[in-house]
Amino acid sequence: MNKFVIALALAIPALALPTVSSAKGCLKGAAVGGVAGHVAGHHGLIGAAAGCAIEHHREKVKDKAAAQPSVPTPENNSSAMRSKDQSPSK
Numbered sequence: 001m002n003k004f005v006i007a008l009a010l011a012i013p014a015l016a017l018p019t020v021s022s023a024k025g026c027l028k029g030a031a032v033g034g035v036a037g038h039v040a041g042h043h044g045l046i047g048a049a050a051g052c053a054i055e056h057h058r059e060k061v062k063d064k065a066a067a068q069p070s071v072p073t074p075e076n077n078s079s080a081m082r083s084k085d086q087s088p089s090k
Contacts, residue, residue: 024056024059024060024063025052025055025056025058025059026052026055026056027052028055029051029052029053029054029055029056029058030048030049030051030052030055031048031051032051032055033047033048033049033050033051033052033054034047034048034051035047036051037050037051
């Protein structure tokens with residue numbers, strides 16, 4: 001029974017490895033957060049988890065901004081063109 005619990009405790013985190021490895025920014029955030037957490041009162045593990053979450057969020061925001069076109073074109077800015085055409089005349 002004891003060996004089964006140990007094997008299960010090692011297998012569950014191993015199943016999460018493929019999803020963790022694809023998390024952009026997590027390693028950098030975990031390193032910085034771990035050091036900051038350790039300096040702030042020996043809470044390195046909590047700091048690493050928070051740093052990973054924060055940097056992963058920042059990378060997602062950066063990816064969304066990069067996916068949006070930087071120059072508005074008539075195809076993706078049709079609402080602005082409609083508002084010009086439908087403006088009330090004086």
